[in-house]
Amino acid sequence: MERRLNLEDVGRRAGVSRSTVSRVVNGGHVSSETKRRVEAVIAETGYRPHAAARSLASNSTGVIGLVIPSAAGTLFDDPYFGRLILGTSSATNEVGMTLALFLFGDGPDESSIISRVVTPGLVDGVIVTATTRGDPLIDHMQGANMPFVVVGRPDSAGSTFCVDVDNRAGARTAARHLAALGRSRPALIAAPSNTSAGIDRRNGFLEGLAEAGLSVEDRIEEGDWSQESGRTAMARLLAGQPDAVFVSSDRMAVGALRAVSEAGLNCPRDISVVSFDGIVPPDLTTPRLTSVVQPVTEVGERAVRLLTSVIGGAAAPEHVVFQTRLAVRESCGGAAPAETGA
Amino acid sequence: MERRLNLEDVGRRAGVSRSTVSRVVNGGHVSSETKRRVEAVIAETGYRPHAAARSLASNSTGVIGLVIPSAAGTLFDDPYFGRLILGTSSATNEVGMTLALFLFGDGPDESSIISRVVTPGLVDGVIVTATTRGDPLIDHMQGANMPFVVVGRPDSAGSTFCVDVDNRAGARTAARHLAALGRSRPALIAAPSNTSAGIDRRNGFLEGLAEAGLSVEDRIEEGDWSQESGRTAMARLLAGQPDAVFVSSDRMAVGALRAVSEAGLNCPRDISVVSFDGIVPPDLTTPRLTSVVQPVTEVGERAVRLLTSVIGGAAAPEHVVFQTRLAVRESCGGAAPAETGA
């Protein structure tokens, strides 16, 4: 295996200097005749510039990191993260960069991964998601002099760049829809209250109910995003005889549907179900879930674009908020106000 | 923002040379007194070595690439890839490396991503998966002088390192189980025949049936891994009045179950269903799916370990084959030979 060739070698073969070859590769000003000759040599030799050398000299790696600090084991049971990865990956490819994935487990390796994330010369910037309230990761990033964008709404929202969906407005829409359907004993399966999405969806739903003169009273349970938690939460709620329930995530809603049928009840006849996410393929459940759809892929794409602008030196912290959309299907028992923006 | 500090700076502060600091960082031989002093400076200044410089000098990046050339849009509808990413990610972290993700879309960017994968100085090696028969990507990798490992069974299995599961034996087990249950009109929903998994599962199932003196006759359809394709395949198969069906993937099986119930039939009473993968959470379906379970996470982990050995200079192409396990649940209508190794 002969030595890899470098700019100098290519230049020698083409009868030009290293610098000229570099210009051809990077699109600088070169006479067309020279350019043609150099390109011929490149094609013939299969020369490819060395990424590490480039990074070192240009102080930019062309790599974006996606950091998901979650109990890794169950991460992909929720299609949310897959979609987010998809969105970031496609946007990353589009801008000609590479995506590095940092998934934290619960292991002792966690802190070593965190420090790897902020290693200089590894990535140009980082997208952080799935953080909880008061997550030390955010502080760590801020102290590390590494461009980053948060997906979600961090505590320190004022001083960081972030991309989020309007969880609150979306949940409010769900409440209004249920109220419009004439349901009077709504229940809530909330998402973890140590996440901004969990808090916002809960508050939004309660607000929406209040507008309609309704209340969940004690018909409220908190799940942990898992299907099983949705199921047990629903089973407990059933004691309060709700006629509607807003479940803060698709995945928990699948569990809730199961609990409903296990209790011998029928959805939507006995109880309307509306979920949040719109990620689980509708055909997966019977009845198909009515849900507040959030544009996850777009969020991922936008996060990448925002990050590139931060890397490019964007100054003022910017917040991007995507709106949700209510997709009415069978589980709510009525196509009342049709699909409507949130 | 002052200049990043480098080895030289740290050395100056600690009163030693660049080389000594390097030894402290990388665990070379240094007197304990010197070591203490240098470590103090590092802790105090928060010095972190520059990854690109390191890569350039040492000719090794510490990054592993995971390449999934699939129609990206539907990629994560199948939990398989999530699991695989999880497995590779955790093993990558364990060996102190970083994972880069290359997801191809169908876009025109595809070839540019392919070439990025083999860029020298970007990754040390690559794990390739989800390739089809005759996939040019494999050839491309072989020509590129880049260490790589294939997850699955490539055409050129003889000359490449790969990690696979014994699809054939697993499918055979499914056939035997169905036969043992007394089913006599088995059907097959195959996976795409341009993939080795599709071919092996089909052949394995047919072999297993033959051993038991059974045959699918014309009760065979091919799906495209999607839930919808499983549903339409099953709907068509129903005309042949099968009393059992082996579905080559969980996801297609979910669709098949739906078709069964839409036809007013009952699974498992009227028809036994056995699937392959064991990835969809059992509680997602009613009845819960009996399936041939493949250890996806372990496959991913093993692929990383194999790749590191290839990077380290492993010589003879090695094949790792994982065995599957039949998880008997309700969809097959009988706990006959219990859970059994394949």
Next chain:
DNA sequence: GCCATCTTTGGGAGCGCTCCCAACCGTATT
């Protein structure tokens, strides 16, 4: 007390690239 040996340390060379400045060419301007 001298030389061989080991441990510890310093610094040169070089990885392959980008960035910048100077040199050079031919042509247009005065």
Next chain:
DNA sequence: AATACGGTTGGGAGCGCTCCCAAAGATGGC
């Protein structure tokens, strides 16, 4: 004809690190 000026090109310097060799100091055997 002398000067000026774009368009091209070459090469020095340097990015921050690792690798290697040699120097210096410590130790021990004879």
